[in-house]
Amino acid sequence: MELRPRDQRLRRDLKVSKHVNGVVVGRVEGDSPAGALGVQAGDVTVSVDQRQVATPEGAGAELRQAATRGSVLLLINWHGTSQFVGLPLENNRTAGSSH
Numbered sequence: 001m002e003l004r005p006r007d008q009r010l011r012r013d014l015k016v017s018k019h020v021n022g023v024v025v026g027r028v029e030g031d032s033p034a035g036a037l038g039v040q041a042g043d044v045t046v047s048v049d050q051r052q053v054a055t056p057e058g059a060g061a062e063l064r065q066a067a068t069r070g071s072v073l074l075l076i077n078w079h080g081t082s083q084f085v086g087l088p089l090e091n092n093r094t095a096g097s098s099h
Contacts (some may be wrong), residue, residue: 002028020046
């Protein structure tokens, strides 16, 4: 899962409310655990293990830490609706790259 910073252009292009904070999912591999759960490019990751994230680097660090436990709880905003998602992590593969 690739994470990108949320900026005004992305917010406008993706129609993300100004009240939604977090980082934008840039890319998800379809065969990844995140892809299997329906996480898609353009979704906003608001928190990782109930810790708000503001940068891709911060989210990536939280995901790498969670990988040691084998799973993570994400708060994802999908087109204006926020939902918690339990995500299994395996071999750091899903543990967040940030660009």
